[in-house]
Amino acid sequence: MIRINFSKAGSSKIWLLALAGVLCGQHGSWGQRPFYLVPGVHPGYSIVSMRPSSMTTSGATAAPNTGGMAWLPDGRLFIASMSSNAAGGNDANRLGISNGYMFTGIPAASSNASVTVSQVSTGYQMPTGAVAVGDSIYVVDNQDGLTKLTPAGGGTYTKSVLYKGVLGYNSGLSGSGYRTWVGGLLYKSGFFYATVGMGLIPGGVSEFTTANIYRGKGCVWKVSQNGAVADSFACGIRNPVGLAWSPDSEMMYTDNQGSFEPASAMYHVRQGRFFGHPKTPFDNQLRTAPAIIFPYGSNPTGGTATNPTVARVATDMLTLKDGRFKNQMLVGVDHTTGLNRVFLEKIPVGTSGDFVYQGALFPFSQGFGVGTGNNSAAAIAGVLPDFRTNVHSLSYGPDGYVYLGGGNSPGTESQGSHGFVGGLQYGLVRLVPKDTTVFEMKAIRSKSSNQMEIEFTEPIVSAATSNFTVRQWGCLQGGSANDQSYGAGYQLPGVSTLNVSDVTLNSDKTRATLTISGLIQRPTVTTPNSVEDRTWGSTVQFNVTGIAAVSGHSMWGDGTGGGVAWYTLNKFGPGVDAGTSATALVPRNRDGSQGLSVRWKGDGLSVALPDPGAYVLRVLEASGRTLSSVNVNNQNEFVMSASTLGHGMRWIEVSNAAGQKWISSVARP
Known part of the structure; x- marks a missing residue:
């Protein structure tokens, strides 16, 4: 995504x-x-x-x-x-x-x-x-x-x-x-x-x-x-x-x-x-x-x-x-x-x-x-x-x-x-x-092995799979012959057009999450100068067309209302934005809206519970796999150790017997 x-x-x-x-x-x-x-x-x-x-x-x-x-x-x-x-x-x-x-x-x-x-x-x-x-x-x-x-x-x-x-x-x-x-x-x-x-x-x-x-x-x-x-x-x-x-x-x-x-x-x-x-x-x-x-x-x-x-x-x-x-x-x-x-x-x-x-x-x-x-x-x-x-x-x-x-x-x-x-x-x-509103792409993030997120500077009206064309190609340092030829190594293993099967918008409609098949990260490397070692991360090109801003502003890009961007994919996400730390992240639900109130407290993560009562608190990987689970009763706050979270992006899910769920994301570099 x-x-x-x-x-x-x-x-x-x-x-x-x-x-x-x-x-x-x-x-x-x-x-x-x-x-x-x-x-x-x-x-x-x-x-x-x-x-x-x-x-x-x-x-x-x-x-x-x-x-x-x-x-x-x-x-x-x-x-x-x-x-x-x-x-x-x-x-x-x-x-x-x-x-x-x-x-x-x-x-x-x-x-x-x-x-x-x-x-x-x-x-x-x-x-x-x-x-x-x-x-x-x-x-x-x-x-x-x-x-x-x-x-x-x-x-x-x-x-x-x-x-x-x-x-x-x-x-x-x-x-x-x-x-x-x-x-x-x-x-x-x-x-x-x-x-x-x-x-x-x-x-x-x-x-x-x-x-x-x-x-x-x-x-x-x-x-x-x-x-x-x-x-x-x-x-x-x-x-x-x-x-x-x-x-x-x-x-x-x-x-x-x-x-x-x-x-x-x-x-x-x-x-x-x-x-x-x-x-x-x-x-x-x-x-x-x-x-x-x-x-x-x-x-x-x-x-x-x-x-x-x-x-x-x-x-x-x-x-x-x-x-x-x-x-x-x-x-x-x-x-x-x-x-x-x-x-x-x-x-x-x-x-x-x-x-x-x-x-x-x-x-x-x-x-x-x-x-x-x-x-x-x-x-x-x-x-x-x-x-x-x-x-x-x-x-x-x-x-x-x-x-x-x-x-x-x-x-x-x-x-x-x-x-x-x-x-x-x-x-x-x-x-x-100038004091001028400009509608354009702001950021692109890798969220998993098949999902990436595009953020816009303004809310958009809607998005469909037909609005996005995604291509991918690779590079190999020194080319297949591993020599000093000028520029050798272009487009290996080659260019492919990837299938965008789903697009979802967050609640304020500034982020579009794309589900994409065929994304390739840089291979695992163990031997210096091997083919894997000389392989760069994939280049993923996004052409965006037909996206309208709620304001009516035209997209700054190719002059025809469309835009293009290139993402260098070394490793599947999720990650955190450069210049931010885990303590600076705003808790988010899966759809991007604000979720649970969480904050770093000492060596642990404090989770503010919705109301006193009985809850199940789970820590999940981005894929949805449960890493840990604990029952919490009649507490306003629960503090979990940082070691429980591990490193990377995690979902914190709180649920009650009535089936209500509150979910937020956190990241620990």
Whole structure:
């Protein structure tokens, strides 16, 4: 069963400051891959330009071509800009020297007229991350690795190399092992975390000759604040793009499709994990499958109108702190010049309280691009003439608003450009929320081996099985030959259309529960590098048509009143939403209405009984199997031990001799 939740736009403050800068797929001609594009800027927001008109608009120094963003304690914004030289060739990871810029006045500005900017550093080669710790600024780039800017008085800074190692440029070996990219930078509790990919031969295939590979590439690195201690933290990365914190403050990174990476994907990072690219540290460990797979189209020759390309490259991520999509994530997109939205849930694993992330991907907003994409398909025009760019980085400002940075690499597909023809290398916008109700899919949840739940942002009139088309396919890292072929492993075991046999709505008609036959979770894995180990979770695509909101609002989606979403199914649910704990869950009946009053009390669960009398209290698994049963007489409250519940989602059922029943759900991670 899958539950889909719909929500309406609120007044949450999301400003996207854009600064120029799949599902699985075997990657043939891009001209065969229609992009999935929502029809413009999300209707819950408007865009206002914030880019100072004094900044360069042409040439290699067109700025800011955003590679990293960091906010200072006094509210200034630092941006590490990338070079706007054309991408491609043997030095595609070193396009030219670029600069760091300081923006003043952004949080209080109502337009770009009051924003000022100055250059404060230089010498970067494609920086991709920046953080501020106190008054110092740290940047990761392809040349010097992790560098530090120390205040030197008068608004100037002194630049020094904190830690280079394999993060920076190395050229002592033959082959293409030097041709690597860094992707993102985080800081927490005295340590920095930075990612670096594997060497890529021009054209995108990984360097696979052992003598040409720098050991330690393809990893998340953990570096002490003074740079004296560094260690490979988690490995198996191909070409990292973004690094961010999940709604639970867990580390996530995005990887770009290619060798051993059938599609762009989002991964959950923990120490010692291996993500699938061989010839890196930890490559003798079991793989960690993606939490989210980004659609590339669902057939080997390219996307179609019903199975389109959603994200060729998933870039940076940001967890929303408030508003209607609180605890969901925004993810930037290259090539399609937009934003996607991700809902994550945590599915319990074992009895230790551990979990796996999985969830749903929703196209969120376009209206940032212009011109013609490299796939020869026209991009949706940007609504502002000075903001026509890809989305590269996202950051919360000190004012509580979200700022978004982007950029565009000029050049052609054969040169390895991640841009689009006609795009600009700069831009700065604020996305301002409107007081507008928007009808759309909000979340999708796995409830069991044959049920999923779709949540909408508004109540719907009705739902029938004919309103939902469900497809499913798989991915295999390295393909059936288990080699470094570019994008190998698309659609294994293949695409199938699944039967939706039943749809039920909850009492407020915001959630539709679908009963679906044929859903497949990731197989049980015991042996590293086995077929089971290289198998990703299933991608489940939902096309929703003919669903009407009670309000009469049209669904935000494909422009025709329909919507589409993709769910990465690693493990059958139920689970709990990312960013929530068991104590935060609202008790629910099976139909979604509020049920028994239950709460965590010490080490146990308190159940408030309807009235004094004789009751039978049962604990049931999601399948309905009884785990325990107890008779309760003349009590207002009964407290059961947490060990009785175990881990995962449970139903608590109270019944009396008259046949009345009260049921609520609880979850213990």
